Amino acid sequence: MQVLKSNKMANKVLCFGEVLWDAFGDEKKPGGAPMNVARHLRQQGIDAQMTSRIGADASGDELVAFLTCTGLHSNLIQRDEELPTCEVTVQLDEQNQAAYIIPQPVSWDNVQADAAMIAAAKQADAIVFGSLACREYNTRAALHTLLDESHNLRVFDVNLRPPHYELTTIEALAARSQVIKMNEEEAVMLIGGSHDDLRGKLIEFQKTYHNQTIIVTRGAEGALVWHDGRFYEHAGQQVQVVDTVGAGDSFLATFVAGLLAGQTDIQKLLNKACAVGAYVTTQRGANPAYPEGLI
Secondary structure (H helix, E strand, O other): OOOOOOOOOOOEEEEEOOOEEEEEOOEEEEEOHHHHHHHHHHHOOOEEEEEEEEEOOHHHHHHHHHHHHOOOOOOOEEEEOOOOOOEEEEEEOOOOOEEEEOOOOOHHHHOOOOHHHHHHHHHOOEEEEEOHHHHOHHHHHHHHHHHHHOOOEEEEEOOOOOOOOOHHHHHHHHOOOOEEEEEHHHHHHHHOOOHHHHHHHHHHHHHHHOOOEEEEEOHHHOEEEEEOOEEEEEOOOOOOOOOOOOHHHHHHHHHHHHHHOOOOOHHHHHHHHHHHHHHHHOOOOOOOOOOOOOO
16 A cells, blocks of 8 residues: 655645643643644644634634634534533643543544535545544544545544543544554554563554554653554653653644655655654653754
C-alpha cells in the first residue's frame, strides 16, 4: 500500500473530533487531541482545518474567539443549541502525568456530516481522527461518512479514555486507517500480550487490519514504529517534564507532516517526532510555540 506523497500540493489536512477546554485547577486552556494536532501541523507549515461541534453558550463563544485567532474557526465548526461546550478536568500526578475527567454528553458528541465537511474531506490530503469523539453514534456516523468520501491518507489517533470507547468502534476505525498511533498502554489493551512481546503482537495486528504504519509512543522511553514491514525505534530523551498534555499530539503532527512531505527515512522522521514531543512536555499546555531549530 502506498500513501506517501510528494510535498508538492500535499499540504491540506482535515482534523476531525473534539474541541474543548482543559481545566487545570483555576486555569483553563483550549484543548482536544484533534485540535492540538491541527495547531501543531500549522506550526509545521501544513494547511490544517479543524471540524467539530461546540455549544451555543458562553464557553463556546470563548472557543470561537480562540479558534478564530489561531485560524481554525470556519463553517466546519458547528454550534449545538442543546448540548454544552465540553470542559475536561485535568489532574496531574506526582510524575506530572495527566488524567482526565470527561463529561458526557457534550456538543462534540453530535457532529453532523454536512456539505461543507464532506467537501473538506474530499479535498484533504489526509484526515486525522481519534476514538474519543466516536463514543456516541451521531459523531461516529459523521466520521464514517467523511471516510467514505476521503481517498487520501487516513490517520487514526487511538485515545482510550475508559469508559468512553467500545472495542468494536476501535476495530472498525483501525480497519479504515493507513496510519495508527497509540501509546504503549493502549497497545497492550487493544492487542493483548505484554510489553515484552509487543513487536510480535503488532505484526499480528497489522496482518488483521493491513495498516501501512503503526506507531506506539512510550512516553519518556520514546516510541516504536512498524512501517512497511520494518520496525524503527527511538529510546527517548531526558527532559524536565512540566506536563505531558499534547506531547502525543505534537508527535503525531510531526510524523504526519513528514509523511505528506514524502519523507522516506522513517528513522529520521521518528527521531524528529520524538524531539518535538519531548519539547512539548517541558512546557505548560499542549501547544507551546516551537523554539528556533526544533523543526
